[in-house]
Amino acid sequence: MSSIRRTVCAVLTAATLFTVAACGTEGDGKPASPSASETASAGPGGKLHLPTALPSGLLDGLPKSWDELKKWKYDDWDRWASKHIFNNPVVRDLWNPDRMKGAQPQQPEPPATPPPADSGVTDPDPAAVNAVAVARPYTRFAASGKVFFNAPNGGTGQCSATVIADPAHPGKSNLVWTAGHCVHEGKGGDWFKNIIFVPAYNSSGAASAGRKATVQQVAPLGQWWADNVITSPQWTAEGSHSGNAANQYDFAVLKVHNPDGGGKSLEETVGTAMPVWFDAPRDQLSVSAWGYPAVKPFDGQELDRCDGGKPVRLSFDPKRPSMMTIGCTMTAGSSGGGWFATMPDGRQALVSNTSIGTLDHTSLSGPYLESVARQALDYISKK
Secondary structure, eight states: OHHHHHHHHHHHHHHHHHHHHHHSSSSOOOOOOOOOOGGGGGGGGGGGEESSOOOTTTTTOSSBBHHHHOOOOHHHHHHHHHEEEEEOOOOOOOOHHHHTTTTTOOOOOOOOOOOOOSOOOOOOOOOOOOOEEEOOOOOTTEEEEEEEETTSSEEEEEEEEEOOOTTTTTTTTOOOOOOOTBBBBBBBBBBBBBEEEEETTTTTTTTGGGGGOOHHHHTTTOOEEEEEEOHHHHHHOOOSSOOOOGGGGOOEEEEEEEETSSSOEEEEEEEEOOOTTTTTTGGOOOOOEOOOOOSSTOOSSOOEEEEEOOOOOOOOOOTOOOOOEEOOOTTTOOOOEEEEOTTTSSSSEEEEEOOOOOSOEEEEEEOOOOOOHHHHHHHHHHO
């Protein structure tokens, strides 16, 4: 088996670790196996062939093809969002430290049959890069934090996330970037519930090493409830427990507020917000991925980073932008965490988020952010 084929098979096998299951749900610990309808067919030469036109009846309001989606305007996004309403009323005192700590990610299960190689651009495996701990206190890097949620049918989950700049409200952003699978179940599923963002989670280390901590210690900058969420139509229509073309658009943006925040915006509270760099020149990037990995040897209580350098490419569908892949040993729980690079003006900017990774925890892959991601941010910024 070639190096490229090993990479694709490993990523697909490990997708459960970083898609819906990456966020974790309580229960029997066994994610559902993908149905036959979720498995792409292999054509000549073992290549993966995915349709560019959508099957009818998947979701109300979807475009007829993904190429059409790239031309959507605000009103198109609004019509689609109005048919897939997110409702997240504040439930005070729901997220205590024990509930947050208990929101553990699941372990992956291999697919029933080995996946075929993909037909897009996929580079050989990058070398593994060891994750390193970020120095405390995390309030110095408060753009990073954790997302917690309830699954629609019960159970709790966790992911990583980033405070991003709001183009419509400079200096007063209430926007958070994460993965699509951290807010929505994907194909045939629904929005997660009771979604909160905790910037600088466990900044002081009070909850580390199994210690008990107060809400104020694990959430030093407050609990920010999601008022509105947007993800890609691709994720809601196609996302599954095994990696597929939906992961090439596996991103989401939350608009949040702090019910106890006294009117200050998230950006004003944490002191920063990361600009999003769309259409970044991938061949010129040196990427660092941040997140809260929660599967051994990690425990979800520490903020880690991988300086992965220049990303390589991973593709499931050649008509969608190839994902970016870097070497990194972070595990489940790092899903949704920001990938950062330096812009020409010297500022750090978000260029992707963790979506999937290999079963042996040697690399992570994230979506390349282009026009569809830009439209999603523009929509929720103006909404």
